[in-house]
Amino acid sequence: MIGQWQLRAAFAQRLSDMYGREVPAYTTLVDVSREVNEDVLRAQGADAERLGSIGRVTAERHGAIRVGTPAELQQVARIFGALGMHPVGFYDLREAAASAVPVVSTAFRPVDGEELARNPFRVFTSLLTPADPRFFDADLRARLENFLAGRRLFPQELLDLADRAEAAGELPEADAERFLQLAVQSFELSTDPVDRAWYETLERVSAVAADIGGVRSTHINHLTPRVLDIDELYRRMTERGIEMIDTIQGPPRWKGPDVLLRQTSFRALAEPRALRTPDGEVISGALRVRFGEVEARGIALTRQGRARYDALLARVDEEAARRPDTDRADLARALWAEELPDTEQELAAQGLAHFTYHLVPGRPDDGNRPPAGLRDLVAQGWARAEPVVYEDFLPRSAAGIFQSNLSEEGTRNNDQEAAAYDSAWLSGVLGREVLDPFDLYEEQQNRSLAQVARALGLDRTPR
Template sequence: MSEVLPWQLRAAFARSLSDMYGKEVPAYTSLLEVSHAVNADVVARLGADAERLGSIDRVTAERHGAIRLGTPREMAQVARIFGAMGMHPVGFYDLREAATSAAVPVISTAFRPIAADELARNPFRVFTSMLTPSDRRFFSADLQRRLESFLDAREIFPPELMELADRAETHGSLSSTDAERFLELSTASFELSREPVDRAWYDELEAVSAVAADIGGVASTHINHLTPRVLDIDDLYARMEARGITMIDDIQGPPRWEGPDVLLRQTSFRALAEPRAFRLPDGTIETSSLRVRFGEVEARGIALTREGRAIYDRAVAEVDERSAGLGAEERQEINREVWRREFPTTEAELAARGLAYFTYGVVDGAAVPEPIVYEDFLPRSAAGIFQSNLTDEGSKDVSQEGVARDADWMAGALERDLNDPFDLYARQSEQSRRDAAAALGVRPD
């Protein structure tokens, strides 16, 4: 019997989730149609240049998803499920610290392939967040206790799924029968549950934070968006609005400009109201609606080094400060102006100033730099995306001390090593530099 490898499981899982999501969230299907049309036009216009940051096959299949969990135990379980698919935890994001109006009570990581050849096969990634019930800025001691006992009692991932995940990781593959079952169970774990929601409990949490209610108000999790990648996000934005789908009023991240695209630009449409059953305190069931699934799209650029990222972070802070109270158009103008002042307009200069990561191929006896695409997320945009399905800001008591959480804490919860994104890019760049030097018979400098 043929064995299914981790990357094949990953690609099949991404397809399976996409099929499920498309059936349940029709606006996602429109987003895919528009993304494909935009990408086809860019390839027709630019030819090979359109594929500088990834082959069109990779970009067409590329998605990221997002899930939200409640406990370290659930985080460790999902790490085993993603581990079976060759997806490893990368990076630590603290969204409690984002700009106060956008702060949410979660810390996050992203599961993704880390080797260049694995990314090329299928780069599926999942942004994974965990609630922080012990953070006093959001939860009282009493609410924390009730929230934790609710979360501890639920079982999101069935034991059979966990067994298959461990088998896949131990053997490095699954039989096709096991793979099919693994895909069925894992897809089902991320589907929206039809179980009635306890109205009083959900409302109590929602008063604190809609994200807390979304995570801890129900006994299951769900994929809350699945993001395709586009080669021209400004064009996509205009085409979606022309179809009558209202997008958030901005594209987050770097501005549209004449220089190289770096990091990540994202935009989204608001969560759709979907019918949901609620159980009222007197036991009756009522159908109402919840907005928990939304649509997002992204364009990816070159990965920045720590130096490049420091410039980026400073630029974002300056744009925020100068555009407070201004509209999206004016904000973009300021963003562009700051960008032109801070960032070089060519890849060659980015490389020369050590601001971005490149690999080196040998062509006609010379080392030729190729940009490394950014495979991760931005805390600021992530916090902004969380807002797409929040009805109000909830309440946060800033006079309280937050609970300390960092990358080491997250690694402990996951019971695995947490990869540092900068280290991964630097290693890939270094390796290719050494390979190119060896091919050219010179010393790497």
């Protein structure tokens, strides 16, 4: 029998192989990521694996897909449910982007620590929002919804196998192979001709809308390896003649610990596609929608830490507007140095970041009882802290990557009132709870603290 984590690992690898064939620059990105990781490991030794073993980092991928209807999203949830992946987080990219990005998103990923260690594959999944009148007037909304209702993204056989795998937690080998074949095929780039006039109609609103609602299939929009030094990767990719987007999204590079998530990508490539003209002729053309992203993951911040991060971003925006000739990254570094602790110990002590805590084996017996406070337990060598990896996404960074790969900003009528979408709505659509990432990190930290308390015979959990 093939378990869920094995299905997940095999699916991630096959998807990566397929995307490398379709987008050769992605293979270059993976190769350069591996080279950078090997160099960092040689230079830093064990410190390079502070946020995950090199085996995990090398194998790690996240994908991105886009769908058009709640029914399609529910089917996606069934497929990823077969892989032990759950919807985590609600991201409203409509509000995070300056240009027109009419989608809301969640990320499907493992949530158990052991499952993440086995294979942390995650898929950032975006849903088009035709009901938002800022992007789609009544006529275009009706045409779009009619078009989407007439397509089917996933074969019934795949969905049936997915349901069996999710219910049983495994599949027989032959069924697992069939599931993987069908799942990977569902995310391949279709060779069917694209209705050029319809695609261009949606493209005037948003290239993202056209990529979702202008075709009769879905596909992997990008795949993302993880790298230990994203600045060095950016430099090496540029040296190889790969055109990168202008910036690295997320926190700046600075002297303190890496937190949250930093991302960048090479620019979307013009890919040959068959286009059908209004008179029915099929011609050769090109569409520019897919790109190669890369990420560097840091420590998960607490709610308090995330609030400080968001406030710092707002201050960077203000300073950049006031001082347009100053490099934005330099502004961010200066503010980070002022407002964030530059050690893991202080991040933990101030309650800004998540850590798991573990008993230190073989501590010399000095006749003292373990202290009740967490900071003293660590300082006196009773327990050690390990940073929790940020497993999720940043809406502003995701929107920034999307819009950096758009050739046009699209259109958006801000005189109209936005359609309401939130995590509760998304949970109802999926028929399964969209988990709060902050809750997951808090639970992970609290479980480790409870284990330390039991091992040391403390009356209460240290704080």
